[in-house]
Structure formats: C-alpha cells, structure tokens
Amino acid sequence: MMPAPPPVLLALFVTEPVSVAHYLVVGAILFTAGVACMATKRNALGVLMGIELVLNGANVNFVAFASPYLAADGARSLGLDGQAIALFVILLAAAEAAVALAITLNFYNNHATVDVDRADDLKG
Amino acid sequence: MMPTIPIAELLAGGVLPLAAINFHTLFFLLFAAVACGAAVAVVAADNVVRMALYLVLSLAATAGLFFLAGAEFVGAMQLMIYVGGTLVLLVFGVMLTAQAPFVTMKSAGGDRLLAGFVGVALLAMLVLAGLSVPSWRQPASGAVPEPTATPLGMALVGVRVDQPPAGQPEDAVRSGYLLPFEIVSVHLLVVLVGAAYLARAKRRKTPRAIEVAASVEPPEAVAEHAAIGRTRAAASVLTGESA
Amino acid sequence: MVDFLTSTIGLSGWLAWTVAATVSAVLILNVIAGGALVFIWAERKVSARIQDRLGPTRTGGRFGWLQSLADGIKLLAKEDLMPEGADGMLFRLAPYVSFCASFCAFIALPFAFDVVGQRLNVAVFFVVAVLGLEVFGVILAGYASASKWSLFGAMREAAQVVSYEVPLGMCVVVPVMLAGSMDMVTIAEKQAGWFWNWYVFHDPFTFVIFWVYVTCAVASVNRAPFDLAEAESELVAGFHTEYSGLRWSYFFMAEYGSMFLVSAMAAVLFLGGWNGPMPVAAILGFSEGTGDTAPYLVRLLGLANLVGKASLGVIIMMWIRWTLPRLRIDQVMTTCLKYCTPIAAVMFAGAMLWQIGLPGGLIPGAGRPGGEIREGWLEGPGGRAAAPPAADESRDVAQVAP
Numbered sequence: 001m002m003p004a005p006p007p008v009l010l011a012l013f014v015t016e017p018v019s020v021a022h023y024l025v026v027g028a029i030l031f032t033a034g035v036a037c038m039a040t041k042r043n044a045l046g047v048l049m050g051i052e053l054v055l056n057g058a059n060v061n062f063v064a065f066a067s068p069y070l071a072a073d074g075a076r077s078l079g080l081d082g083q084a085i086a087l088f089v090i091l092l093a094a095a096e097a098a099v100a101l102a103i104t105l106n107f108y109n110n111h112a113t114v115d116v117d118r119a120d121d122l123k124g
Numbered sequence: 125m126m127p128t129i130p131i132a133e134l135l136a137g138g139v140l141p142l143a144a145i146n147f148h149t150l151f152f153l154l155f156a157a158v159a160c161g162a163a164v165a166v167v168a169a170d171n172v173v174r175m176a177l178y179l180v181l182s183l184a185a186t187a188g189l190f191f192l193a194g195a196e197f198v199g200a201m202q203l204m205i206y207v208g209g210t211l212v213l214l215v216f217g218v219m220l221t222a223q224a225p226f227v228t229m230k231s232a233g234g235d236r237l238l239a240g241f242v243g244v245a246l247l248a249m250l251v252l253a254g255l256s257v258p259s260w261r262q263p264a265s266g267a268v269p270e271p272t273a274t275p276l277g278m279a280l281v282g283v284r285v286d287q288p289p290a291g292q293p294e295d296a297v298r299s300g301y302l303l304p305f306e307i308v309s310v311h312l313l314v315v316l317v318g319a320a321y322l323a324r325a326k327r328r329k330t331p332r333a334i335e336v337a338a339s340v341e342p343p344e345a346v347a348e349h350a351a352i353g354r355t356r357a358a359a360s361v362l363t364g365e366s367a
Numbered sequence: 368m369v370d371f372l373t374s375t376i377g378l379s380g381w382l383a384w385t386v387a388a389t390v391s392a393v394l395i396l397n398v399i400a401g402g403a404l405v406f407i408w409a410e411r412k413v414s415a416r417i418q419d420r421l422g423p424t425r426t427g428g429r430f431g432w433l434q435s436l437a438d439g440i441k442l443l444a445k446e447d448l449m450p451e452g453a454d455g456m457l458f459r460l461a462p463y464v465s466f467c468a469s470f471c472a473f474i475a476l477p478f479a480f481d482v483v484g485q486r487l488n489v490a491v492f493f494v495v496a497v498l499g500l501e502v503f504g505v506i507l508a509g510y511a512s513a514s515k516w517s518l519f520g521a522m523r524e525a526a527q528v529v530s531y532e533v534p535l536g537m538c539v540v541v542p543v544m545l546a547g548s549m550d551m552v553t554i555a556e557k558q559a560g561w562f563w564n565w566y567v568f569h570d571p572f573t574f575v576i577f578w579v580y581v582t583c584a585v586a587s588v589n590r591a592p593f594d595l596a597e598a599e600s601e602l603v604a605g606f607h608t609e610y611s612g613l614r615w616s617y618f619f620m621a622e623y624g625s626m627f628l629v630s631a632m633a634a635v636l637f638l639g640g641w642n643g644p645m646p647v648a649a650i651l652g653f654s655e656g657t658g659d660t661a662p663y664l665v666r667l668l669g670l671a672n673l674v675g676k677a678s679l680g681v682i683i684m685m686w687i688r689w690t691l692p693r694l695r696i697d698q699v700m701t702t703c704l705k706y707c708t709p710i711a712a713v714m715f716a717g718a719m720l721w722q723i724g725l726p727g728g729l730i731p732g733a734g735r736p737g738g739e740i741r742e743g744w745l746e747g748p749g750g751r752a753a754a755p756p757a758a759d760e761s762r763d764v765a766q767v768a769p
Binding site: 019023024028030036040041046049050052053063066070079086090096097098099101104105109115 | 146148149152156159160163164166167172175176179182183186189190192193194195197198201202205206209210211213214217218220221229230231235236238239240242243246247250251253254255260261262263268269271275276279280284286301304308311312315316318319320322323326
C-alpha cells in the first residue's frame, strides 16, 4: 500500500484544502511569465505588461502570507500587514504604469514607433 | 415534514466521491488555472491587443484568488484600480499605437530560447523555495472568523485594532499606516502631474507625415506635398494642379 | 436559502450550497433579461408619449407589450455578420465581457433583507469596481470592429466611464461613512423605519451628494444626455455599429442591466433600500427583518419596494434622455472634472463634519449612532481593551463616542 500523498498534491484532486504553498506556486508562475514577457517582447507596451505580471506575482505571495484561511495551525499569519503591503503595491504599480505609458507615448511621438529595438540613439 | 431526498446519498456513495469535494480548492484551482494560463498566453501571443486581453483575464482571476484568500478589500482594490484603471490605461496606450506594423512584432528566435531557459530555471527555483518550508504546506483547519474590511480601514488612518502576530506581547504598540497612506497620496498627485506633462501634445510646425516624407524623399516632392496640404480645401487638388 | 435546504429538505452541505448558488445565478440572469425586456418596451412607450405619439400598440394586444419579445425573436433569427477586417476572437468575445461585468455586479446587490447573491463585506466597493470593468467590452468591440466610427465611439465611452468613476466613488463613500460599513445589507438595514430615516434626508450634504450620484450614474451607464458614444446622429451607432442580432442584444442587456443596477444602488444607499416610506411590517406586528425570524411576506414586500424604486429610477433616466439635449465630449469632461468632482469632495467633507458635530442627527435623542462597528472594533481584540494607555490614537477616537 502506497504511503498517503502529501496534502499539497492531494489538493489537485480537490479533496484537501489549499495551503500557502499553492499560492506561492501561482505567484511564481505569474512572476516568471512577467520576466519572460519583459525579456522577449519588442513592443514597449508588451514590456509594460510584463512589469504588471511581476508585481502581481509578488502581490499573490503577500496575500497568501496574510490570509487567515491558509495559515497552518499554531502559526499566525501576517494578517493586516500583508494586506496593507499588497494594497500599497497596487497603488504604486498604478502610478508607475502611468509614468511608463507617458514615456512610451513620448517615444512614439518622437520616433513614430514603439519597437524597443529601435531605441538605440545613445548606442556607442 | 418532507422525507430526506436520497439524491445526496446516491451521488456521494456513487461513482464520483462528490461529497469529498472541497469547493474552496475547486475554485482556487479554477482561478489559478485562468490566471496562470492567461499569463503564459501573454508571453506566447504576438498580437499586442490580444496580449492586453489575456492580461486583463489574468489579473481579474488574480482578484478572484485574493477573494478566496480572505483579502476581500485587496481583491476589490485589484479589480477597481489595477484592472479597471491601470489596464484601461494600458489598453488606451495599445489603441493609440496600434498601427498595422506595430500590432504584431516577433522577436528573434535565439532571444526567445534564451528567455525560455532563464524562465524555466527561475520558475524551478521559486517553486522549490515555495515548497521548502513545512509550515507553508499545511492548510488551516478549524473555523476561522470571516475577515472584514474595518480593521484595514482603521489601520490606514493609524489605529491598529487587529491582533499582534505571534511572538509579540498582546499589548505591543504598533503604528498604523497613516504615513505611508499620505505619502502615497502625494506620490499619486506628483505622478499625475508628471505624466500629464510628459505626454502633452506638442505643437508642431509641420505635420509629421511631411517630416517623415522629408527624411526619405527629395525636396521637390516635399514642396509638392506641402502645397497639396495648403490647397486641400480648394478644388485645385481635384483638377490636378500643383501650386 | 442554504439553511432552508439543509434543514428542511435534508441535502448535505455541499449540495445545498451548489443548489443555492445555481438558483441565485439563474434568478439574477432572469432579472437582467426580463428587466431588459420590460425596460425596452417601457422606453419605447415613454419616449413615444414624450414625443406626443403612441409607440407600439399592435403586438400582443392594446399596449404592444409583446413588442420586446417579438424584437427578441427577430434578433435571434438575424444573420451572424462579422466585418472582414475584424479580429474574430475579440469581436465575438466583446459582448460577453460587457454582459459578464454587468451580471457580476448583481451578485452583491441585496433585494431584501438577506436576499442577496452573496453577502459581501465590501459589497459597495465590489459593485463600483465591477461596473468599471464593463468598459473593456466596449473597447474590445470598438477595436475589433475594424471601423473608425466604432473605434471613436469606444474611445469616447471608455474615457467617459473611467473619468466618472472618480466622482461616483466619492458619492458612494458618503452613505458608507454614515452607516459605518460597506456591506449593502447593513447600509439598508440602518435606514429602517419611516422615510425620514433614509440617508437622502440625513443631512443637506447627503441630499446634494444624492443628486451628484444620479448625474455620475447616468454618465457611467452612457445614457443621455451623456450618450455621445452611441450618438445616432454622429457615429451611426458607436461601438456596436457592426454588431447585429443576438450579439447586439447582449450589449443592450448589459446596458439595461447596468441602468437597473445603478438605480438599485441609489435606492439601497440613499433611499432606504427595501424599506418602504412606512414601516408597514413593524406597524402590523410582523417581526423586523432579522435573520430567520423574518416571515417570507415581509421579505417579499421589501423586494417589491426595492424593485419599485429601481424601476422608478430607470423610468426617470428614460425621461431625462428624451428631454435634455446631448452634451459634447468636452462638456462631458467639464461636468465631471470641474463640477461633479469638486462638489462631491466638498459635500463629502461636509457630511463628515456633520457626523462629527451632530452624531445624533438634527433632533437630539432621535438619531442613530453611526459608529457602532468602528467602536466595536476599538473595544474588541487588539483595540482599546488591549492597547496600552499611551496610545493616543484610540483616545482621540474615543472622544467621539457617546
């Protein structure tokens, strides 16, 4: 008889409740997708989308640590601090997206393109 | 008194162990699949408008994940500010620059391969780190009181009414989040002014089409273009004259 | 509903939740679809009478009340067109995005005490957030139609909806502040009793805020006089020019659903929700609407109250549409940024000062304290009971409590 699989895997069969580790995996996937997006996209707006994905991956981590439903027995979660941090990350991401978009539109107005490969005026 | 309907017993004891389904987990898997799938689709898509759509889907599913984790206020904030504000801004930017040659731009194959390797390595490291701590792998059991948004709101004006985390005495003095709240407000104001200034429409002496034309065509053609522009309102364009 | 299913019928927990969720979803769908049917007929009749004509009179008898059904059947039978240069996936997806946003907002809307899809603690915030997602359907529709009229209409509408979210949020915060909670069930509960308990009559600032809310709500659902996104005389039909048949009807179900939703929100936040002008149930001796003891009839009465108030709001929106001329885009933006936002901000400050200065209301002794929830937290875990006396913040807040 096989030993019982760990609850982490059992949750894939929707019988066990999820724990922090599941949220961390989701956060890791979002973060990696964001990094890949930032690295490969030629469209400046694609790079911006990668930045948003990265920030969201981090937010998922914060909210997972702050959740009272997911914390193991005996350990108290981050609680309010994690949620407040996630809140401020959302606000700052909005501000940074606005500035990045303004820069992109400025670039588009001056060079008539959003291709980041063409931003090589300062190249030596 | 109505008799107990045996449907539940039939279903529970029958083919599928439906009674054992943990709906919280089911919805978590649903939202997580949408969020991760859409994130991968953002990387894989070439059409920038579709990338924007997949990003909206991914972030909306992340908001669902926040709701499932009990962070209802943060989830609603994510929907309102991130999806309903930041992404609308992004989509506006996409629409403004979605001229035909920029809608689909593929990068070099070698770049994508390298990014793929780095991505896989990063993902492996992050997943291993996430699964390494035993206390993170155990789910909570027992009843948890449903969280409300009042403590968060009061913390944002500087009054902490939640329990201190484990390891600190019960009457530890903890500061609220009033100062970061005010700093972020001023920050947003500064960003508003800065972005509006950066993206202002600059007055141009000649339309951009003529400038672009001037850089690739001989000067006579430029003069002709300028002339056609000046006399567009007149009927001389229709008769084919050039000024 | 879940308690009823578990205790009376004897279903196990998970099945009861699934059935309750399905029933709620189907009911909300029917409210939106049936409401759209009724409101389209009402619009045609109201607009006709305002224009001194009769409207539909033949279909289904004297008042043409089957006209919407006939229109629906016609739309179902239309050819499924798509423009040649259109992006197929986005073109097909756009109506559903719009409709889903409208539908999701109904989840948090209470129709009577505890007759709500899901009782959220952040219900008001959730509804305002989800209403702002409708704009994505519009932008996608405008872009995917590969037509410049559609794109112009979509961009204008998106700019308008996003701009009006700011004063809308500020207007919505005032009843939240008066009630002490974002839970719409709590907000409406606190307005129980006679009609002078309604928040619209609470103080003059809230009264003005109500009218600013009406303006912002009409603007955010793109109804006239703010409907330049669909301006027939300028843009053919705006973002849904290229849509025909069932896809077009999804946009209209979303529009009428949103109209009903913002009217119902106004009713819950300002006009007492499911409480009528007279507390009939309390006068007749039925129990107050608390939990399981409220009889079914009381909740039905409350439901009728709320639907009546929301329908009145929709009819008033139709009335305004056919009375006032359309605004230009710069006038729309001016109204938002130069009038609605400053007025909402000043009224919010005024309502806040009124709460601090006259917490019991204008008639001392007859008022309702608004800060129970906040005070409860201060006494509770980690609050005043646990905080050391050196914490200045809790003492300052404590002075406000009676």
